[in-house]
Amino acid sequence: MRRKDLDYLVIGFLFLSGLYVFVTGLLADLMGLNRFAYHSLAGYIFVTLAACHVILNWKRISAYAANLLRFRSKERGEKVSKKGITRRDALFAAIGAVGGFSLSRFIFPLQEGQVEVKGDLGRLYHQWSSFGMTLFSGGRVNWGTRPSQYKTYPDARRVGLPDPAWKEGPPIGAVIERRRSVRRYADRLLSKLELSRLLHAMQGITEEGRAFRAAPSAGALYPIEIYAVVRDVEGIESGVYHYAVREHEMEQIKKGDFRDQVTAAGAMQAFVGESQVTFILTAIFQRTRWKYRKRTYRYVLLEAGHIAQNLYLAATALGLGCCAVGAFRDQALDELVGVGEDEGEGSLYLLPVGKLS
Ligand SMILES: Cc1cc2nc3c(=O)[nH]c(=O)nc-3n(C[C@H](O)[C@H](O)[C@H](O)COP(=O)(O)O)c2cc1C
Structure with missing residues (x-):
């Protein structure tokens, strides 16, 4: 192959890899992907090709640079091409564009709706929300519909909580080994400090500047809200409360037992009402949906898992018992905490915590 042909080939690939850099950068932004591997790869390919192009045209480039630097007349130096885009360049660009389009359209088409449900709608959702080759189906940012990150009840009575800081505690390894689901609780009061630490472990702000919280959240969008049905907590009236994350306080929504x-x-599982406090995790789906669209339901459930595990571990470290409960009547739980479809908020998890007997 002649040097000139090789150069045209490099230019063609350079054009394609530039496109690849652009598309992967756009995707990384749209889907909120940090350090998207394909984008880095695209960058390396682009830089390598650019380096090849420079090497192949070194004479021309150096002559051109010498011309510029030394203010030589154009007649004395090597001539700089003024051809612009040749037919060959255009051909390479067209081949790249048609190839890329065909690849996504015909060779790796969108897989939507091709799975048989077979009695499990979850499988269909899982496939429908998968990142396929046509990644754009995964999400498109819609800034206009982004809801507030903090829910508040302006008329609710507020209850302050003590500083949740842990001065000391058992080693994390021992806590992990000791963690079990506990369904029997002693008839003793939970302290306000214990409640404060449990709430902080779930959703407390752990980095003031960016307001990052104790549990991870996709895009730091924090779709989960926490409610507490308080029964026997020292100095706190029985009732239903909402956790005000920003202020680390509780807002009383309902009074009573x-x-x-x-x-x-909780599907009549007795221990759910025997604990000193029962937490209810709900999600305001739109907080994640405006950005992650189809992936929303996945992310929200994953986040509920992170939060629940933090609660389990904090409870274990405090010598308390906790049990995750997935078997509950959604509507009854929504009604208890006063949320529902109309507000775009729904219950996800029920988590009783009590004193060990
Ligand atoms: C998603 C999920 C739902 C659960 N639902 C219930 C439930 O409704 N009732 C219950 O008694 N335990 C429930 N559990 C607790 C499991 O039964 C428990 O984790 C399992 O038996 C293992 O025990 P361990 O947690 O002590 O390791 C649930 C756990 C998970 C993760």
Whole structure:
């Protein structure tokens, strides 16, 4: 192959890799991907090709640079091409564009709706929300519909909580080994400090500047809200409360003993109402949906898992018992905490915590 042909080939690939850099950069931005590997790869390919192009045209480039630097007349130096885009360049660009389009359109087409449901809608959702070769189906940012990151009840009575800082505690390894689901609780009061630490472990702000929280969240969008059905906590009236994350306070939504209602909502599992406090995790889906679209439901459930595990570990470290409960009546739980479809908020998890017997 002649040097000139090789150069044209490099130019063609350079054009394609530039396109690749652009598309992967755009995707990384749209899908909120940090350090997207394909984008880095695209960058390396682009830089390598650019280096090849420079090497192949070194004479021309150096002559041109010498001309510029030394103010030589154009007649004395090597001539700089003024051809612009040749037919060959255009051909390479066209081949690249058609090839890329065909690849995504015909060779790796969108897989949507091709899975048989077979009694499990989850499988269909899983496939529908998968990142395929046509990644754009995964999400498109819609800034206009981004809801507030903090829910508040302006008329609610607020209850302050003590500083949740842990001065000392058992080693994390021992806590992981000791963690179990506990369904029997002693009839003793939970302290305000214990409650404060449990809430902080789930959603407390751990980095003031960026307001990052104790549990990870896709895009730091924090779709999960926490409610607490308080029964026996020192210095706190029984009732249903909402956790005000920003202020690390509780907002009283309802007063009274809701033991029976929470047990009924928890599919009549008695321990749910016997704990000193029962946490309810809900999600405001739009907080994640405006950015992650189809991936929303996946991310929200994953985040609920992170939060629940933090609670399990904090409870274990404090010598308390916790049990995750997935079997609950959604509507009853939504009603108990006063949320629902209309507000775009729904219950995800029920987590009783109590004193060990
Ligand atoms: C998503 C999920 C849902 C659960 N739902 C219930 C439940 O409704 N009732 C219950 O008694 N335990 C429930 N559990 C607790 C499991 O039964 C428990 O984690 C399992 O038996 C293992 O025990 P361990 O947690 O002590 O390791 C649930 C756990 C998970 C992760």
